[in-house]
Amino acid sequence: MPLGTNNVTVTTAATFIPEIWSDEIVAAYKKNLVLANLVMKMSFKGKKGDVVHVPAPTRGTASAKAAGSQVTLIAATESEVQVAIDKHYEYSRLIEDIVEAQALNSLRNFYTADAGYSLAKQVDTDLINLGRETNNGAGTNAYATGAFIGGDGTSAYVAASNNESALTDAAIRRTIQRLDDNDTPMDGRFFIIPPSSRNTLMGLARYTEQAFVGGTNNTIRTGEIGNLYGIPVFVSSNCDTASGSAAARVCLMGHKDSLVLVEQIGVRSQVQYKQEYLATLFTSDTLYGVQILRDAASVGAAKSASMFALLVPA
Secondary structure, eight states: OOOOSSOOOTTTTGGGOHHHHHHHHHHHHHHHOSGGGTSEEEEOTTOOOSEEEEEEOOOOOOOOOOTTSOOOOOOOOOEEEEEEOOEEEEEEEEEEHHHHHHSOTHHHHHHHHHHHHHHHHHHHHHHHHGGGGGGGOOTTSTTSSSOEETTTSOSBOOTTTTOOOOOOHHHHHHHHHHHHHTTOOSTTEEEEEOHHHHHHHHTSGGGGTTTBOOOOTTOOSTTEEEEETTEEEEEOTTOOBOTTOTTEEEEEEEEGGGEEEEEEEEEEEEEEEEGGGTEEEEEEEEEEEEEEOOOOTTSTTOSOTTEEEEEEEO
């Protein structure tokens, strides 16, 4: 019997094939991540449980070896970092049949790109918000304590006092020194700034010369604009806002091991036809957890001595 001409095929139904949605959403998600691409990432996919226990061993010290003597044994009570898998975010659209019949395929492209951007922004927001715990800051109160002002990198930011100030070379060098003093490795550092600070840097002559080199064509990290004293610089409109001051934004300088992102369910998409609505339900979601990972043991009560925050004007 000859085939009919009105069959539903993978071509005619391509708009709502889950694989296509998934591929496009994952691509958009990865493209729009900033901080999540810079910190430690661990996969917990396919595993049960709601808390990941990450060992946090204490650094040891070398001992002098005297002739004929026993070696010096190092015995430390090691600790751990617990990462709660408690962040489940979704992006959903109910697309009616009339839209599927009349809309261009570009509508799908918009939805997938928008879903990827929305989920990526949420992940980056949760990571950037961990900056509130730098230098023994109050994690639930956005930079009420624990941050320095961008003008000198030394003066403490005072919540709601409007003492934030524009980023300066002195503050950048002072923050780099803090990382150096904490024995933070040079390799793997990052510096994330809001658009206002990019504007500041572009107005300083030294950063338009050899000290500040623009991103190359082969860079794969979204938002990278250059390099300061060997540290890659990234711009993100997602930088956190200080407590009680809509005019203050955060710059974060840190090391990739300062934070960890644990994914239990990576970005996925699901499609289900809802006959009662004559529409297709499209949902994309992800399940993950974030936590401060590495503290420098040499800095007493600091919650994250491998990452520091500077407050600047919005």
